[in-house]
Amino acid sequence: MKQENIKTKYFLYARKSSESDDRQIQSIDDQVDRLKQLASDLSLDVKKIYTESKSAKKPNNRPLFDEMIQRIEKGEANGILCWHINRLSRNPIDQGRITWLLQRGVLKSIKTIEKEYLPEDNVLILGVEGGVANQFIIDLSKATKRGISRKVKNGWRPSRAPLGYINDKFGEKGAKKVLKDSERFALVRKMWDMVLTGDYCISQIRKMA
Known part of the structure; x- marks a missing residue:
């Protein structure tokens, strides 16, 4: 196992947005600290740490994530270390990019706090869990719109209170x-x-x- 870890070069990626779906997620600093400890415990070779305060609901919204993926495609790293798979994606486009890299073996490992995704046996699980993260965003958006519509119908202002x-x-x-x-x-x-x-x-x- 240690020999395999030496061959895998990781990019550490930590993300948190200010939106409601991220309120319960650990802060970026907490994510980085815990992941650095995990890397130390497992003797993982971390080449660069990426931190980003951006929503993952839509593609092409995270320049650092895109940079990381491009560098992986160039062979500069072949592993990703992140808090949870939903830190990498909450939309089907980015999820597809990650899944395809893993399926082709360009990514040798995606390691989170709780599990590891590997090309030979975890591609399907990665796709399912990525789909769950995407569906969560869809359901949350629907619930938010329903709540706003209900407030408008009842004559309430569905936003911040005005001055006064x-x-x-x-x-x-x-x-x-x-x-x-x-x-x-x-x-x-x-x-x-x-x-x-x-x-x-x-x-x-x-x-x-």
């Missing part, structure tokens, strides 16, 4: 309301009243506020 109001942080999920901001509402109301008189310009109102 605050979002209800403690209401029931899916039924949170927009409330008056006790600190700013009166001031904002006064500013709008001044605007409506037509006697003040914006710069004057801002100074008085």
Whole structure:
């Protein structure tokens, strides 16, 4: 096993986006620290560490991921070390690129915290788990749109509260309301009243506020 690890040159890839599907994922620094420890424990040869704060929902959205894949295709590395397979892809295009590289043996190993994907016996599993990650995004998008439509139908604002109001942080999920901001509402109301008189310009109102 150690001899095989010496032959495999890894790129470490850590990713996290600010979107809801990534809220429970370890931070990039935590991913890198844990993966570096795993590499040390298994004597893996890590040639470069890639970190990226980008969504993987759409292809051609991650320049560092694309660079990593291009370098693998050139033979500069033949393994990927990542936290979970969904760090590599949440869309079928990128998933297909990764699966094809593994199936052809260009990638000798994709190693995560929990398992290893190999050309000879894990290509199908990789495809299935990649499909699950993609379907999760599709389902999440549908649920989000349903929630927004329901809020609009009920007369609620499906976004951040405007100036002078605050979002209800403690209401029931899916039924949170927009409330008056006790600190700013009166001031904002006064500013709008001044605007409506037509006697003040914006710069004057801002100074008085």
